[in-house]
Amino acid sequence: MSNAILVVGGGFSGLTAAIEAAELGHDVYIVEKSPWLGGRVAQLNKYFPKLCPPSCGLEIQFQRIRKNPLIHCLTMAQVVGLSGSKGNYTARIRLEPRRTPSHNVDFTFMASALDGERDSEFDLGLGKRKALYKAMPFAYPARYVLDTETLSKADMARLAGNAQLDFNEKAREIDVQVGSIVIATGWKPYDVTRLSNLGAGSVKNCISNMQLERLASPFGPTQGKIVRPTDGTTPHRVAFVQCAGSRDQNHLNYCSYICCMATLKHCLYFAEQHPDTQITVFYIDLRAPGRYVKVLEKVQALPNVHFIKGKVANVVQAKGDTCEIQAEDAIRGEKLTLTYDMVVLATGMQPTLATEKLPLPVPLDADGFIAGGEEAGIFAAGCCVMPLDVTRSAQSGTAAALKAVQTVKGR
Amino acid sequence: MAQCTLKPDIDFTRKLAEAGGDSLKKCYQCATCAVACPMAPANAPYPRKEMVWASWGLADKLKSDVDIWLCHNCGNCSDLCPRGANPADVMAAARNTVYQDLTEPKKVGELMSKPSGLPILFGIPALLWLIVWWIRAGYNNGNWFPTRADGSIVFGDIFYGDYTIDPIFMLTFFGALFIIGKGAYKLWQSFKPEGKLTMIGEKGCWLCHLWNVLVEEVIFATHFDDCHAGPKTGKATPGRRVGHTVLVWAFAMLAFVTAVVALGHWGGKVIPAIEITTPLNPLNLIKVIANVGALMLVVGLAMLTLRRLTENKETHKSSYYDWYLLGIIWAVALTGIFSQIFRLAEAAGPAFLVYYLHLVFVWMLFAYLPWSKLGHLVYRTVALLYVRMYGRKG
Numbered sequence: 001m002s003n004a005i006l007v008v009g010g011g012f013s014g015l016t017a018a019i020e021a022a023e024l025g026h027d028v029y030i031v032e033k034s035p036w037l038g039g040r041v042a043q044l045n046k047y048f049p050k051l052c053p054p055s056c057g058l059e060i061q062f063q064r065i066r067k068n069p070l071i072h073c074l075t076m077a078q079v080v081g082l083s084g085s086k087g088n089y090t091a092r093i094r095l096e097p098r099r100t101p102s103h104n105v106d107f108t109f110m111a112s113a114l115d116g117e118r119d120s121e122f123d124l125g126l127g128k129r130k131a132l133y134k135a136m137p138f139a140y141p142a143r144y145v146l147d148t149e150t151l152s153k154a155d156m157a158r159l160a161g162n163a164q165l166d167f168n169e170k171a172r173e174i175d176v177q178v179g180s181i182v183i184a185t186g187w188k189p190y191d192v193t194r195l196s197n198l199g200a201g202s203v204k205n206c207i208s209n210m211q212l213e214r215l216a217s218p219f220g221p222t223q224g225k226i227v228r229p230t231d232g233t234t235p236h237r238v239a240f241v242q243c244a245g246s247r248d249q250n251h252l253n254y255c256s257y258i259c260c261m262a263t264l265k266h267c268l269y270f271a272e273q274h275p276d277t278q279i280t281v282f283y284i285d286l287r288a289p290g291r292y293v294k295v296l297e298k299v300q301a302l303p304n305v306h307f308i309k310g311k312v313a314n315v316v317q318a319k320g321d322t323c324e325i326q327a328e329d330a331i332r333g334e335k336l337t338l339t340y341d342m343v344v345l346a347t348g349m350q351p352t353l354a355t356e357k358l359p360l361p362v363p364l365d366a367d368g369f370i371a372g373g374e375e376a377g378i379f380a381a382g383c384c385v386m387p388l389d390v391t392r393s394a395q396s397g398t399a400a401a402l403k404a405v406q407t408v409k410g411r
Numbered sequence: 412m413a414q415c416t417l418k419p420d421i422d423f424t425r426k427l428a429e430a431g432g433d434s435l436k437k438c439y440q441c442a443t444c445a446v447a448c449p450m451a452p453a454n455a456p457y458p459r460k461e462m463v464w465a466s467w468g469l470a471d472k473l474k475s476d477v478d479i480w481l482c483h484n485c486g487n488c489s490d491l492c493p494r495g496a497n498p499a500d501v502m503a504a505a506r507n508t509v510y511q512d513l514t515e516p517k518k519v520g521e522l523m524s525k526p527s528g529l530p531i532l533f534g535i536p537a538l539l540w541l542i543v544w545w546i547r548a549g550y551n552n553g554n555w556f557p558t559r560a561d562g563s564i565v566f567g568d569i570f571y572g573d574y575t576i577d578p579i580f581m582l583t584f585f586g587a588l589f590i591i592g593k594g595a596y597k598l599w600q601s602f603k604p605e606g607k608l609t610m611i612g613e614k615g616c617w618l619c620h621l622w623n624v625l626v627e628e629v630i631f632a633t634h635f636d637d638c639h640a641g642p643k644t645g646k647a648t649p650g651r652r653v654g655h656t657v658l659v660w661a662f663a664m665l666a667f668v669t670a671v672v673a674l675g676h677w678g679g680k681v682i683p684a685i686e687i688t689t690p691l692n693p694l695n696l697i698k699v700i701a702n703v704g705a706l707m708l709v710v711g712l713a714m715l716t717l718r719r720l721t722e723n724k725e726t727h728k729s730s731y732y733d734w735y736l737l738g739i740i741w742a743v744a745l746t747g748i749f750s751q752i753f754r755l756a757e758a759a760g761p762a763f764l765v766y767y768l769h770l771v772f773v774w775m776l777f778a779y780l781p782w783s784k785l786g787h788l789v790y791r792t793v794a795l796l797y798v799r800m801y802g803r804k805g
Contacts, residue, residue: 196645197447197491243441248493284441313446313491314642326642328445328456335445335456 001087003408005401006031006178008079008358011039012390013382014184015061016397017404021182022070024405029176031077031093034121036139037062039186040383043122045216045224045269047390048261048292053218055138057390062140075141080173081359086377087179087408097169099146100132105164107132107144114159116152120221123214124189126207126229127221131155136219179408180377182400183362183370187349187383190245190252198244198345199315199323204230206315206323206343208244209262216269226273228342230321234274235341239325240266241312242283246348253367256348257387260287263346264299271302279305280338282312282327308336315343349387377407420468423508427465427473430511430524431730432504438462438496444488449641450481450634452803457481458488458498465501474512475601479505480787480794485638489726490646500728506787507732513790514594514781523782525731536774540767543575556759564754564762565690570770572676572689583778591781595793602797610801620799624792632656646726649718658711658740664704671697690754702751708744712737736784742772 003026007018010032018028030037041047041054065071074093081092100107111132120127122135131150134142146165159165189210192201199206205228207215218224228235240263245251263281270277279302286307288296299305314326323343328335354368362373362380370380381400382393427435440463445456457478464472473479479502488498511520522528544555547569551557557568570576627633635652672687679686691698716737719729746769753762780786798804 194645197642200643200645243493247439247441249495250491250493284439310442311446311493313443326446328442328459330440330442330459333455333460335451335453337453 001408002089002177002179003027004029004176004178005180005182005404005408006079006089006091006176007182007184008360009039009184009186009382009384010034010037010073010075011184011186011382011393012041012057012061013186013388013393013397013400014039014182015058015065016394017182017184017381017401018071019061019064019068020398020401021405022068023064024401025070026405026408027070027072029072029074029091029093029178031079031091032073032075033078035076035098035143035145036135036141037065037073037075038140040210041390042136042139043124043210043217044213045218045220046265048258048265048295049389049391051265051268058140059138062138065140073141076145079359082181082361086375089178089181089377091176091178091181092173093176094171094173096171097166098143099148099166099169100144101164102143104142105144107134107164110159110162111144114151114155116150116155118147118150123221124208124211126211126214132159180379180404181360182379182381182397182404183358183360183373183384184381184397184400185352185356185358185384187387188352188355190256190347190350192244192345192347194251195245195345195347197314198241198312199317203315203317203323203343204321205235205341206345208345208347209259209266210347212266212269212344216266216273226269228321233341234277236274236277237340237342238270238277238279239312239323239338239340239343240279240281240346241315241325241343242281242286242346243311244345244347246346247284252348252350254387255287257287257289258389259346259348261289261292261295261389263344264288264292264295266344267299267302267305268295271304275304277304280340281305281307282310282325283307284309284311310336315345349383351384353384374403377404379403379407417467417469420470422468423470423473424465424468426508427468427501427504430504430507431728431732432465432497432501434495434497434728435462435465435501435504436496437494438466438492438498439494441493443491443493444498447488447491447641447644448482449487449637449639450483451478458502461505462496462498462501465505470508473505474509476505477602477794477797479509480791481798483634483638485635485641485648485651486722486727487638487641487644487648490644490648491642492726495725497726497728500730503730503732506790507730507784509598509790510732510782510784510786513597513786514590519779520782523732523735523779532775532779533771536771536778539579539774540570540770543579544569544763544767547571547575556763558757558759562757564757564759566750566754566763566766567689569763570766576770577673577677580774580777583774587777587780591786591789594781594786595789598790598793599797602794608801612802614800614802617796617800620796621792624795624799628792628795629659629788630656632659646723649721651715651718654711654714654718656711657707658715661704661707661711664700664707668697668701668704693755705744705748708740709748712741712744716741732784739772739776739783743769743776746772 005021005026005028007014007030010030018030022028038058044054076096077093080094083090111130114130116131117128119125120129131147132144134144214220215222215226246256308329310327310330312325312327316324318324318339322339324339326337351368362370365371370384379400381397442459445451445459451457482502484499486499511524548555632652632655675687746765750766750769
């Protein structure tokens with residue numbers, strides 16, 4: 001029997017579960033697919049409930065991890081196999097090569113000298129990254145990644161013989177013994193290319209809400225300036241398209257819970273940066289759960305934010321890289337055809353497991369959310385169970401940690 | 412503040428559900444459908460408002476709504492509907508309730524609304540033509556399947572035109588025409604808003620509008636192409652224009668042939684020079700047109716039937732009204748073609764039997780027209796004429 005706990009996913013709920021379990025004296029392995037912890041929260045500019053930057057809440061979590069020797073962070077890692085049973089699992093974990101030292105080396109200067117580039121995954125395609133990169137200044141672990149595929153020939157010559165970089169590092173697999181597992185694989189923004197009537201991702205200056213977060217983030221592709229991706233100009237007319245893929249049986253057959261709040265938050269971003277920008281929010285119902293209604297009231301009081309009841313069902317490119325949208329104002333019974341400098345699709349949350357398979361014995365519901373598995377000592381936390389905000393993700397992480405702790409023996 | 416009392420009618424909502432709109436309660440009024448429809452106008456677009464009327468059972472609003480006739484049932488709205496409420500089916504169901512209730516006697520509308528009415532609807536002409544057959548067989552010495560001395564078959568020997576087919580069909584045809592005309596008038600009156608409607612600008616002559624409607628709708632069916640102008644649905648929409656046009660043209664050719672033969676027959680009694688006697692020689696131009704028309708009928712039917720069979724049943728359901736109309740035209744076309752084949756093959760038994768069925772089905776097609784989906788030929792034309800006279804494009 002092992003009293004260690006495996007946490008799959010290093011986002012906010014996974015980190016919370018890992019820290020809570022470790023602080024109760026359990027060995028914890030965090031397996032994170034990407035090179036850094038923090039998940040979706042790290043990509044945000046600000047997050048609810050207090051609209052603080054992600055560095056704020058995540059920094060506390062990172063401190064707790066740093067100080068706790070029981071937590072083992074495995075980044076660029078994925079669970080590839082599982083054997084054994086409740087209380088006595090052996091998980092096989094595959095680690096992709098990072099090719100940089102295991103301690104913190106600052107490659108900022110070296111990275112800036114490289115010229116090979118590719119679209120940044122972290123910036124959701126809005127910016128470029130080099131072959132040697134780190135997603136954000138406060139990234140944890142604060143280690144760079146060397147992606148040899150992005151290196152140009154000149155880059156190769158420049159980096160050859162560097163003692164800090166290991167070009168020959170290979171992927172490897174390790175086994176860990178754990179008694180219980182917490183799954184916190186989280187969510188991903190719904191794939192806009194599937195929204196054929198909303199431009200399918202091909203309409204310029206029609207971006208997703210997560211992309212807007214990157215534009216607004218001081219560490220994003222525009223250093224926090226909210227501008228049109230095509231020409232860097234300030235958008236004077238902006239439309240938000242709610243339920244872009246959510247509450248739709250052809251896409252996500254459920255309400256993603258947080259997109260209305262995300263849009264209201266984005267209205268506040270605009271009010272702060274471009275108070276003159278005219279904003280129209282097209283919605284089916286505005287959902288501001290619980291005390292979030294205060295935010296709704298605050299945004300409704302803004303002079304340049306307008307709300308129209310009616311779902312946008314058509315987005316096409318118009319002159320000057322503007323976006324033409326169509327919606328029916330369902331209260332006035334009028335079909336509107338309007339042009340905006342920028343359109344933001346409030347895309348929903350799709351559970352990561354809806355499209356990616358995990359070699360763990362957990363049942364999924366029709367939408368890809370985890371529905372069960374607790375009898376096997378496997379507990380789910382965060383948005384892989386249902387769409388949640390950060391607060392409730394953290395709560396579900398603590399809940400899962402407590403269940404996992406009770407599953408494994410001893411202290 | 413003005414008060415407005417809504418009287419929800421749950422029975423009407425149930426009726427709509429039975430007439431093919433069983434998904435209507437799933438609607439949550441997101442208004443995607445009004446955008447999905449490229450034909451819906453900017454002002455008071457459809458079908459979202461119809462969906463809420465349907466949900467509330469507002470029968471008067473829905474039945475007097477001109478927009479249900481402007482819908483050409485392309486199904487874009489159903490493809491994009493996030494809830495599977497299938498507005499296109501509900502619009503079709505609303506039209507079906509009009510077929511059912513608009514004209515007297517309403518008993519026929521009721522029988523036409525479900526398969527259980529079929530035996531009676533079939534039984535009436537079956538009995539009628541059987542009596543004719545029985546009486547006429549008496550004139551042939553009790554021979555129900557007479558053949559001429561040279562072995563050839565003449566249907567007129569039993570179903571003699573002057574006394575049987577022509578008077579019965581003329582009565583049926585003009586009766587149906589009268590009933591549907593009354594229905595069209597009633598519909599037109601119901602389209603008019605309460606109070607006085609002031610129209611600013613040119614109204615245009617109604618005859619010009621009617622001509623345009625007939626050319627665009629009936630002759631070329633261009634509206635089916637307009638259906639494709641909506642937002643991208645990401646789903647394949649099979650074209651209906653070709654199938655529908657072929658069918659309409661086939662009907663036009665067969666109607667033309669019938670008119671020429673009738674004129675030749677009855678006119679021939681006054682001016683012998685234009686007399687036509689049936690059966691015609693297979694190489695006679697009129698007969699050739701008739702046979703080409705019959706083949707086109709089958710081709711058009713096959714295309715439309717195939718489309719309905721291969722449609723995604725989740726988003727596009729075909730109602731009993733759809734299948735009745737397709738079925739009756741199939742029956743008319745096949746019995747027509749086979750009675751000619753059996754006649755030429757000189758197989759008296761099958762020939763008379765199939766011809767008898769042909770008469771039964773043709774009678775059903777015409778007599779029940781005001782209560783069948785074929786009524787859209789008149790009702791949709793009336794609706795299009797109405798909106799165009801009031802300056803709307805439709």
